[in-house]
Amino acid sequence: MNPVLLDFKPIQLLLVVLVVAALLLSFRIFRNKLFYRLSFLTFLFAGLVLVINPGLTAYVATLLGVGRGVDVIFYMLFTGYVFVTIIIYRRLLRQDEVITMLVRDSAIRNAKKNSKHAEIE
Amino acid sequence: MTKLDPAKVFLVIPSYNEGKVIAHTLQKLRRLYDYSIVVVDDCSTDDTETILQEFDVFYLRHSVNLGQGAALQTGMSFALSQNAAVAVHFDADGQHNHEDIPRFIEKALDGSCDIVLGSRFMRQEDLEVVPPFRRFILKIATVVNGLTTGMWLSDAHNGFRALTPTALRAIRLRENRMAHATEILSEIRKNKLRYVELPTHIIYTEYSQVKGQSWSNSINILLDLFISRHLR
Numbered sequence: 001m002n003p004v005l006l007d008f009k010p011i012q013l014l015l016v017v018l019v020v021a022a023l024l025l026s027f028r029i030f031r032n033k034l035f036y037r038l039s040f041l042t043f044l045f046a047g048l049v050l051v052i053n054p055g056l057t058a059y060v061a062t063l064l065g066v067g068r069g070v071d072v073i074f075y076m077l078f079t080g081y082v083f084v085t086i087i088i089y090r091r092l093l094r095q096d097e098v099i100t101m102l103v104r105d106s107a108i109r110n111a112k113k114n115s116k117h118a119e120i121e
Numbered sequence: 122m123t124k125l126d127p128a129k130v131f132l133v134i135p136s137y138n139e140g141k142v143i144a145h146t147l148q149k150l151r152r153l154y155d156y157s158i159v160v161v162d163d164c165s166t167d168d169t170e171t172i173l174q175e176f177d178v179f180y181l182r183h184s185v186n187l188g189q190g191a192a193l194q195t196g197m198s199f200a201l202s203q204n205a206a207v208a209v210h211f212d213a214d215g216q217h218n219h220e221d222i223p224r225f226i227e228k229a230l231d232g233s234c235d236i237v238l239g240s241r242f243m244r245q246e247d248l249e250v251v252p253p254f255r256r257f258i259l260k261i262a263t264v265v266n267g268l269t270t271g272m273w274l275s276d277a278h279n280g281f282r283a284l285t286p287t288a289l290r291a292i293r294l295r296e297n298r299m300a301h302a303t304e305i306l307s308e309i310r311k312n313k314l315r316y317v318e319l320p321t322h323i324i325y326t327e328y329s330q331v332k333g334q335s336w337s338n339s340i341n342i343l344l345d346l347f348i349s350r351h352l353r
Contacts, residue, residue: 093348100187100297104195107161107181111199115177 015051019044043080127155129206130226133196134160135189139213140167146215147176153219159199160213161192190301194294201289206230208289210282217281218322225283228319235314236288238274239281239321247322265303269346272306274318281321288314300345 023044030037050056050073057069066072132150136143143160150158158178162169164186173180181195193210200208207229211217221239228237241247241259248256262277280302284292291312296304309316 096297097295099185100191103183103185103187104191104198107183107195108199108202110182112180113178114174114180 012051016048019048019051125206125226125230128157129204130156131196131200131203131205131208132156132158132211132222133193133200133208134158134211134213135163135192135196136160136165136169136213137163137186137189137192138165138167138169140165140169140172142215143169143213144172144175146211146213147173147178149215150211150219151176154222156209156222157200157203157205159196161196161199163187163189163192188297188301189299190294190304191297193301197284197289197292197294201286205286205289207286208284210280210284212280214326216324216326218324221281221319221321225281225319225321228317229283229285233315234317235285235291236309236316237283238276238316238318239279240274240276240318241279241321241323242275243318243320247320250323250325252325265343266306270303270306271310272316274306276318278302279321279323281323296345296349298341298345300342300349303342303346304349 023041026037026040026044030040054069057072059069061067061069061072064072066075134143134146147158147160150156158176160169160173160178160180162173162180162182164183170180170182179199181199183192183195197208207226209222209225211219211222217239225237225239228234241251251259259277263274266277267273282305288309291314292305292308294301294304294308308314
């Protein structure tokens, strides 16, 4: 048996399963969005590597001049969170505009002339 | 000037849960004028729709609540689709003085401007009725508007306006909520519309006071504008 696998802690197994599940799900979520798909895949893949080899974070930390590996992860997650929030918020604004257009269109189409002679010609 | 067909004048009245007061406003308008009246019901949850069946108006209803700016834009788009000669923004709660309407229409149609904006700060008698604290906030708002849109006017957030077809075609409100008042100014500037301010009298009732804008609302408006400029 592979000696690396014997060293696996339960948390690592759990995380690997979750990341792989996320990978599979992401295929469905970002259909037709190559950029998102690739960034998300890279993100998950990096996660997988770090779960299997946690010592790597300490190495990256010293490379970047950060004290601890955990801090590197924290900074990256925080930055990622801000970007994702902005991207999603922009999408939300766009969606609001689309909804507004649809609602407006239907309101104008269904305009009623209130008086004795019902509908408008 | 040839005589204007009053049916080509469209009063655009956005309404959200104004059932209590809109009947009174419409009765007054209908008694005196033959203008086309467009009520844009922004998905009211009260009996607005039933009340309006009694009146000779165009009734448009948003199927979801979008906000006053969106309702105004719907009314303007409708007016344009009906070949309006001029559209007037009018409040459902009766705080605008209907006697000002003909004067605004005349100005809008004399060819000297594309949009007529109401101001409470041009005549002493209009200013006197504005509560002092309100006056103070409005003056700050004119400065904020000036700095953010480059439009230095004597009044801010005055919802009484008359628009020619040129302005109706040019102005596209994207701010669904209250920030539209400032957005209209940006649109005027962006589209190089010719504008003029005319004095108008606002009637302050207890009802309109409660529905009026609060401080937190003003800050919200600023944030909305920031978002629409930098995040869209």
